[in-house]
Amino acid sequence: xxxxxxxxxxxxxxxxxxxxxxxxxxxxxxxxxxxxxxxxxxxxxxxxxxxxxxxxxxxxxxxxxxxxxxxxxxxxxxxxxxxxxxxxxxxxxxxxxxxxxxxxxxxxxxxxxxxxxxxxxxxxxxxxxxxxxxxxxxxxxxxxxxxx
Amino acid sequence: xxxxxxxxxxxxxxxxxxxxxxxxxxxxxxxxxxxxxxxxxxxxxxxxxxxxxxxxxxxxxxxxxxxxxxxxxxxxxxxxxxxxxxxxxxxxxxxxxxxxxxxxxxxxxxxxxxxxxxxxxxxxxxxxxxxxxxxxxxxxxxxxxxxxxxxxxxxxxxxxxxxxxxxxxxxxxxxxxxxxxxxxxxxxxxxxxxxxxxxxxxxxxxxxxxxxxxxxxxxxxxxxxxxxxxxxxxxxxxxxxxxxxxxxxxxxxxxxxxxxxxxxxxxxxxxxxxxxxxxxxxxxxxxxxxxxxxxxxxxxxxxxxxxxxxxxxxxxxxxxxxxxxxxxxxxxxxxxxxxxxxxxxxxxxxxxxxxxxxxxxxxxxxxxxxxxxxxxxxxxxxxxxxxxxxxxxxxxxxxxxxxxxxxxxxxxxxxxxxxxxxxxxxxxxxxxxxxxxxxxxxxxxxxxxxxxxxxxxxxxxxxxxxxxxxxxxxxxxxxxxxxxxxxxxxxxxxxxxxxxxxxxxxxxxxx
Ligand SMILES: Cc1cc2nc3c(=O)[nH]c(=O)nc-3n(C[C@H](O)[C@H](O)[C@H](O)COP(=O)(O)OP(=O)(O)OC[C@H]3O[C@@H](n4cnc5c(N)ncnc54)[C@H](O)[C@@H]3O)c2cc1C
Ligand code: FES
Numbered sequence: 001x002x003x004x005x006x007x008x009x010x011x012x013x014x015x016x017x018x019x020x021x022x023x024x025x026x027x028x029x030x031x032x033x034x035x036x037x038x039x040x041x042x043x044x045x046x047x048x049x050x051x052x053x054x055x056x057x058x059x060x061x062x063x064x065x066x067x068x069x070x071x072x073x074x075x076x077x078x079x080x081x082x083x084x085x086x087x088x089x090x091x092x093x094x095x096x097x098x099x100x101x102x103x104x105x106x107x108x109x110x111x112x113x114x115x116x117x118x119x120x121x122x123x124x125x126x127x128x129x130x131x132x133x134x135x136x137x138x139x140x141x142x143x144x145x146x147x148x
Numbered sequence: 149x150x151x152x153x154x155x156x157x158x159x160x161x162x163x164x165x166x167x168x169x170x171x172x173x174x175x176x177x178x179x180x181x182x183x184x185x186x187x188x189x190x191x192x193x194x195x196x197x198x199x200x201x202x203x204x205x206x207x208x209x210x211x212x213x214x215x216x217x218x219x220x221x222x223x224x225x226x227x228x229x230x231x232x233x234x235x236x237x238x239x240x241x242x243x244x245x246x247x248x249x250x251x252x253x254x255x256x257x258x259x260x261x262x263x264x265x266x267x268x269x270x271x272x273x274x275x276x277x278x279x280x281x282x283x284x285x286x287x288x289x290x291x292x293x294x295x296x297x298x299x300x301x302x303x304x305x306x307x308x309x310x311x312x313x314x315x316x317x318x319x320x321x322x323x324x325x326x327x328x329x330x331x332x333x334x335x336x337x338x339x340x341x342x343x344x345x346x347x348x349x350x351x352x353x354x355x356x357x358x359x360x361x362x363x364x365x366x367x368x369x370x371x372x373x374x375x376x377x378x379x380x381x382x383x384x385x386x387x388x389x390x391x392x393x394x395x396x397x398x399x400x401x402x403x404x405x406x407x408x409x410x411x412x413x414x415x416x417x418x419x420x421x422x423x424x425x426x427x428x429x430x431x432x433x434x435x436x437x438x439x440x441x442x443x444x445x446x447x448x449x450x451x452x453x454x455x456x457x458x459x460x461x462x463x464x465x466x467x468x469x470x471x472x473x474x475x476x477x478x479x480x481x482x483x484x485x486x487x488x489x490x491x492x493x494x495x496x497x498x499x500x501x502x503x504x505x506x507x508x509x510x511x512x513x514x515x516x517x518x519x520x521x522x523x524x525x526x527x528x529x530x531x532x533x534x535x536x537x538x539x540x541x542x543x544x545x546x547x548x549x550x551x552x553x554x555x556x557x558x559x560x561x562x563x564x565x566x567x568x569x570x571x572x573x574x575x576x577x578x579x580x581x582x583x584x585x586x587x588x589x590x591x592x593x594x595x596x597x598x599x600x601x602x603x604x605x606x607x608x609x610x611x612x613x614x615x616x617x618x619x620x621x622x623x624x625x626x627x628x629x630x631x632x633x634x635x636x637x638x639x640x641x642x643x644x645x646x647x648x649x650x651x652x653x654x655x656x657x658x659x
Contacts, residue, residue, distance in 0.1 A: 062318070
């Protein structure tokens with residue numbers, strides 16, 4: 001499978017976009033191309049990345065959800081600053097993005113009810129994946145996506 | 149000169165700025181985004197310009213003219229990228245002699261009261277509110293601190309999507325329709341190749357249209373309301389709809405577009421589950437009964453790589469609540485005929501006073517800006533805006549009647565479904581805790597369940613948790629005034645930004 005055309009191919013875009021300026025940002029040390037003016041989340045989505053954070057409780061993967069700065073699902077560390085809403089921050093050439101995983105110690109009163117449900121026939125859509133090494137290049141890609 | 153501060157530069161805030169300038173007031177317009185336009189006219193940044201950007205928008209010429217008029221106007225200062233994080237109530241607020249509109253009536257906000265408004269006297273409605281903002285890169289450090297004490301304040305902070313939870317809605321690849329729209333209009337990125345658009349409301353149509361325009365295959369638009377409910381809501385008194393010229397044409401255009409692109413539009417149908425492990429790979433859709441309860445045996449699985457799900461909008465009320473404004477029974481900002489809130493000197497316009505689309509937002513903005521600047525009722529531009537407001541409030545009522553959330557949706561939840569995304573509070577534990585505790589207040593229910601206590605401050609789940617608690621803990625008396633809309637800090641801040649060097653980057657001004 002090829003990387004899906006997440007950015008609209010400019011040659012096919014009826015709005016006739018100007019070429020713009022190419023930029024590159026790195027996400028966990030992998031470089032991704034983008035265009036000046038895109039948001040960091042936009043660059044990542046366009047590269048086929050769908051999630052870049054693991055939830056603190058169950059370690060479920062998270063990416064962008066609301067796209068307008070209100071859900072805080074899309075947080076990442078940008079140039080050393082934690083908790084930046086990547087759907088709102090414009091990407092700047094050379095930005096260094098590091099994904100954030102902040103596992104919480106499980107509160108004793110939460111014996112995850114999912115363990116029972118998980119073994120059922122339904123696909124284990126929340127089978128907490130192993131959180132990757134904080135700076136590993138192995139953030140989950142959209143199926144078949146090759147990243148950069 | 150009277151100094152007006154407008155927060156939010158969407159259709160409502162822009163119209164308010166123009167109206168206040170027409171009355172000769174000095175205007176400051178703040179928006180957290182790095183350009184004006186709000187959600188409706190979210191557009192490409194200058195560095196991604198395009199020859200035919202107008203193809204992505206309705207009323208694009210209206211918008212660009214409005215923006216350049218305001219940009220060129222020395223009496224209007226636009227501060228882009230300015231996040232308002234707090235409003236303090238002034239000393240003069242709450243004084244008994246201040247003009248208290250009938251907005252305090254719990255249901256005043258969504259209704260045209262028909263009451264001829266009293267002319268606000270030039271300066272006696274000054275509320276003395278202090279507004280704090282930070283301008284600079286989003287969530288950055290070293291942003292510029294701005295403190296403003298305007299003569300009058302117009303709140304136009306809009307709304308965000310409301311998504312009802314369903315199993316799998318927390319998987320990557322599930323987005324709000326607004327996210328798809330923002331990415332498509334703002335940077336020409338699409339959320340997937342095969343996308344299901346689901347939820348309720350006319351907003352699903354422009355989202356499907358935008359996705360198609362970005363080359364995406366929309367496998368279907370799944371509208372939860374049933375055809376008969378839609379017909380009753382939209383087609384009763386059709387002559388009123390005909391008066392709503394542009395909006396009617398816009399919606400009709402989308403319907404035609406859907407046909408042309410052969411996007412199935414299924415009514416009485418919902419996405420009740422998203423499947424996948426690390427990302428969504430399929431959805432289950434099912435037929436719903438009139439209360440939105442899935443009908444057993446009608447489930448169908450459709451492969452997709454993204455879902456856009458939204459069931460309406462939630463107003464962004466935190467600043468209005470901080471300013472002391474009274475809310476309506478259905479949790480919008482209560483306003484009177486002049487768009488005045490219950491707080492002296494504070495006006496509200498657009499989606500925070502009721503969900504009704506761009507024309508209603510602009511009509512309300514014009515009225516709010518005019519009165520905030522000391523204008524009276526008889527002036528002709530306001531008269532036209534008042535007529536438009538009446539027509540479009542009527543549409544808003546139809547939208548609610550046709551697409552409003554029905555209680556049966558909660559039957560598509562599993563015990564395991566995440567309700568609060570931040571704290572990962574699941575439906576089963578939430579229900580059991582609510583039922584088991586003798587909680588007597590929303591505050592203690594929040595503390596014992598942890599729902600709504602995460603970093604988004606209950607924006608995503610607040611309304612849902614409220615609805616579920618009502619359902620599962622009807623015995624609980626809500627004897628505090630806690631609401632999910634109360635957020636003393638509108639946005640999380642870095643402590644360093646508050647504590648350090650107030651002199652260096654503090655800009656204190658009167659407006
Ligand atoms: C993501 C999204 C996309 C939408 N797209 C469409 C569409 O394509 N077609 C359609 O018919 N309707 C759309 N809508 C519905 C839309 O909300 C209304 O039609 C219209 O934009 C409402 O205008 P408004 O001025 O009330 O609010 P908005 O347009 O939402 O403007 C509010 C503004 O306030 C700003 N703001 C909020 N809080 C703060 C703060 N604390 N500090 C500083 N600034 C702040 C926001 O940045 C925003 O620019 C969309 C809604 C959303 C949420
Ligand atoms: S996607 Fe919701 S805050 Fe960025």
